[in-house]
Amino acid sequence: MKIRLGVVGTGSFSSDFIRLFKLHPDVEKVALADLDAAKLAASAEKHGITETYRSLDDMLQDGKDLNAIAIFTQRHLHGPMVLKALDAGKHVYSAVPIACTIEEIEAIINKVKETGLTYMMGETCYYYPSAIYCREQYQKGAFGKFVYGEAQYYHDISEMYKDFQRSGGAEWRRPAGIPPMFYPTHSISMLFSAIGEHATQVSCMGLRDDFHDDDIYGEGKNYWDNPFSNQTALFRMSGGGVARINEFRRVGINKPSSYITCLYGDLGAYECSITQHTFQRGAAAVERGLEEKPYVEYLDEVVNCEDYIADKKAGSIDWAHDPISVRYIRGFAPVHDKSRLPAVYRNNLSTNHFASHPFLVDDFVRAVVDGKLPPNNAWDAARYMIPGLVAHESSLQGGKLLDIPDFGDAPDTFEKLTYIKKDYYEQE
Numbered sequence: 001m002k003i004r005l006g007v008v009g010t011g012s013f014s015s016d017f018i019r020l021f022k023l024h025p026d027v028e029k030v031a032l033a034d035l036d037a038a039k040l041a042a043s044a045e046k047h048g049i050t051e052t053y054r055s056l057d058d059m060l061q062d063g064k065d066l067n068a069i070a071i072f073t074q075r076h077l078h079g080p081m082v083l084k085a086l087d088a089g090k091h092v093y094s095a096v097p098i099a100c101t102i103e104e105i106e107a108i109i110n111k112v113k114e115t116g117l118t119y120m121m122g123e124t125c126y127y128y129p130s131a132i133y134c135r136e137q138y139q140k141g142a143f144g145k146f147v148y149g150e151a152q153y154y155h156d157i158s159e160m161y162k163d164f165q166r167s168g169g170a171e172w173r174r175p176a177g178i179p180p181m182f183y184p185t186h187s188i189s190m191l192f193s194a195i196g197e198h199a200t201q202v203s204c205m206g207l208r209d210d211f212h213d214d215d216i217y218g219e220g221k222n223y224w225d226n227p228f229s230n231q232t233a234l235f236r237m238s239g240g241g242v243a244r245i246n247e248f249r250r251v252g253i254n255k256p257s258s259y260i261t262c263l264y265g266d267l268g269a270y271e272c273s274i275t276q277h278t279f280q281r282g283a284a285a286v287e288r289g290l291e292e293k294p295y296v297e298y299l300d301e302v303v304n305c306e307d308y309i310a311d312k313k314a315g316s317i318d319w320a321h322d323p324i325s326v327r328y329i330r331g332f333a334p335v336h337d338k339s340r341l342p343a344v345y346r347n348n349l350s351t352n353h354f355a356s357h358p359f360l361v362d363d364f365v366r367a368v369v370d371g372k373l374p375p376n377n378a379w380d381a382a383r384y385m386i387p388g389l390v391a392h393e394s395s396l397q398g399g400k401l402l403d404i405p406d407f408g409d410a411p412d413t414f415e416k417l418t419y420i421k422k423d424y425y426e427q428e
Contacts, residue, residue: 001026001368001369002026002027002028002369003024003026003027003028003067003068003091003365003368003369004027004028004029004031004065004066004067004068005021005027005029005030005031005066005067005068005069005070006030006031006032006033006053006059006063006066006068006069006070006090007021007030007031007032007033007069007070007072008033008034008056008059008069008070008071008072008073008081009033009034009071009072009073010032010033010034010036010039010040010042010043010044010072011039011072011166011167012163012166013072013095013163014043014070014072014095015043015046015047016351016352016357017070017072017122017357017360017361018030018032018043018047018049019047020345020351020357020358020361021070021361021365022047022048022049023342023344023345024342024344024361024362024365025342025344026365026366026369027365029051029065029066030047030049031049031051031052031053031059031063031066032044032047032049032051032052032053033052033053033054033055033056033058033059034052034054035054035055037054040052040054051063056069056071056081056084056085057084060084060085060088060090066090067090067091067368068090068091068092068093068118068368069085069090069091069092069093070092070093070094070364071085071092071093071094071095072094072095073095073167074167074168074175075095075096075097075100075175075178075182075183076100076175076178076182076223078094078095078097078098078099078100079098079099079100079101079104079105079107079108080099080104081094082094082098082099082104082108082119083104083107083108083111086108086111086112086115086117086119087111089115089117090117091117091118091119091368092117092118092119092120093119093120093122093360093364094119094120094121094122095121095122096121096122096123096124096183096185096186097121097182097183097184097185097381097384097385098119098121098378098381098382098385099385100178100182100389101389102386102389102405105378105381105382105385105386105407106382106407108378109378109379109382109407112377112378113411116371116414118364118367118368118371118373118374118377119377119378119381120360120363120364120367120374120375120376120377121185121376121377121378121380121381121384122360122364122376123185123186123189123360123376123381123384124186124258124353124354124356124357124360125153125185125186125187125189125190125258125353125356126189126190126193126356126375126376127336127353127354127355127356127359127360128190128258128259128353128354128356129302129303129304129305129333129335129336129354130190130259130260130270130272130277130303131189131190131191131193131194131260132335132336133270133277133279133299133302133303133335134190134191134194134260134263134270135193135194136335137268137270137279138194138195138196138263138265139196141267142265142267142268142279142281143195143263143264143265143266143267143268143269143270144265144266144267144268144284144285145239145241145265145266145267146195146197146237146239146241146263146264146265147241147242147264147265147266148241148242148243148244148262148264149191149194149195149241149243149244149260149262149263149264150191150243150244150245150246150260150261150262150263151187151188151190151191151243151244151245151246151258151259151260151261152187152245152246152247152248152258152259152261153183153184153186153187153246153247153248153257153258154246154248154251154253154257154258155248155249155257156248156249156250156251156252156253156254157176157214157216157229157249157250158214159254160176161176161214164176173214173215173216173221173222174221174222174223175222175223176216176222177216177217177218177221177222177223177224177226178222178223178224178226179224179226179228179231179392179395180228180229180230180231180247180248180249181204181231181233181247181388181389181391181392181395182224182388182389182392183247183388184233184245184247184384184385184387184388184391185381185384185385185388186258187245187246187247187258188245188384188385188387188388189376189380189384190258190259190260191243191245191260191263192237192243192383192384193375193380193384194260194263195237195239195241195263197237197238197239197241198237198238198383198387198404198406199235199236199237199238199243199383199387199404200235200236200237200238200403200404200406201235201236201401201402201403201404202233202234202235202236202387202390202391202394202401202402202404203233203234203394203399203400203401203402204231204232204233204234204391204392204394204395204399205231205232205233205395205399206227206228206230206231206232206392206395206396207228207229207230207231207250208227208228209227209228209229209230209250210227211250212229212250216229217229226392228392228395229248229249229250230246230247230248230249230250230251231246231247231248231391231392231395232244232245232246232247233245233246233247233387233388233391233394235387235391235404245387245388245391247388254324255324255325255326255328255329256274256324256329259272260272261273266284267281267282267284267285267288267290268280268281268282268285269281269282272303274324275300275304275308275324275328276298276300277298277299277300277302277303277304278296278297278298278299279296279297279299280294280295280296280297281294281295282294300312301334302333302334302335303333303334303335304328304333305328305329305330305331305332305333305354305355306331306332306333306334307327307328307330307331308324308328308331309334311328329352329353329354330351330352330354330355331354331355332354332355333354333355336354336355336359340362341358341359341362342358342362345358345362363375363417366417367417370417371415372414372415372416372417372418373410373414373415373416373417374417375417377410377414378410379407379408379409379410380410382406382407383406386404386405386406387404390402390403390404390405
């Protein structure tokens with residue numbers, strides 16, 4: 001089976017994915033759709049694509065041979081578009097989030113369950129080095145039982161002005177004021193996927209943004225009447241532990257914007273501060289005969305990206321002015337298993353977001369081709385998004401403790417995608 005893909009939304013973010021989809025050995029065609037004729041034409045010319053449409057509706061109506069749709073539109077539009085594409089019998093990949101209401105998310109889950117079609121949310125941070133490392137070590141039992149963890153997505157809104165202006169036009173402030181906890185999947189997915197648990201309750205506090213004059217946050221200023229630029233949530237996890245998630249849009253930090261700060265089990269612990277990563281085993285592991293003595297393992301050359309490691313060894317980093325350059329989140333890290341990717345992706349395609357894009361594209365394509373459940377499927381995506389939606393409601397109620405609905409695991413009838421053999425793509 002080969003994938004014939006329609007990409008909806010041709011803004012700057014989708015460009016790298018269009019490139020990667022075109023390069024994938026199991027994708028035989030890529031078509032484009034956008035409401036903005038100028039952006040559509042420019043993207044088609046850049047990527048050498050001749051099949052274009054002026055909307056998702058046109059693509060679904062006239063692109064009869066397309067069997068998959070990838071959605072890269074404004075975040076609050078994803079839910080209805082995902083449902084429309086699934087209703088048309090297409091496999092669907094969407095940028096984060098899956099949707100912005102619990103009702104839309106439930107409808108997507110039901111549609112996937114009913115049809116057996118593939119849905120995958122394009123969560124970059126699931127493939128971040130810190131998430132991969134913690135997930136692998138937790139599954140090995142190195143942490144023991146999860147007791148507490150912290151993760152965050154720090155992205156100052158002033159850095160995103162131009163992005164929202166490009167996608168939102170004259171009314172760009174209306175979508176820009178989306179509640180931070182309506183975009184929580186970067187931070188939540190890293191921590192929750194590492195421990196394999198979901199949230200059951202939340203108490204969340206919000207910072208009312210009355211100290212800036214850009215008219216983005218506040219009642220009547222955005223689609224949600226959202227007054228909060230920053231939100232901090234405490235989640236009770238299904239295993240009994242507690243997780244803290246920060247979603248900040250007014251914060252004086254640049255990079256790294258997304259990472260696990262700490263993950264503590266009763267036997268081991270991971271901690272990170274910018275580029276310093278450690279794993280520790282303490283007295284409890286010694287008492288149980290698992291270690292001879294407590295230790296700290298430094299993970300700089302496991303979790304940081306390869307460019308950073310090389311520059312650090314060469315002494316070429318300006319620590320005073322540029323301790324974590326944007327270039328240091330644009331490549332693979334040693335913890336990434338590049339061998340599971342198509343050969344064309346491995347060496348010359350270091351992309352943004354810690355080179356997560358090739359893994360995202362490959363997992364979606366393989367899930368569709370093999371008929372298996374991908375990472376960040378509809379059930380996973382629900383558990384990464386719904387806690388944020390409920391957290392925002394808690395903020396509006398002054399931090400009230402609220403229960404979080406859960407749609408469970410994917411049914412056993414869906415076989416999960418597993419990592420392929422290292423020689424799977426060797427002939428490419």
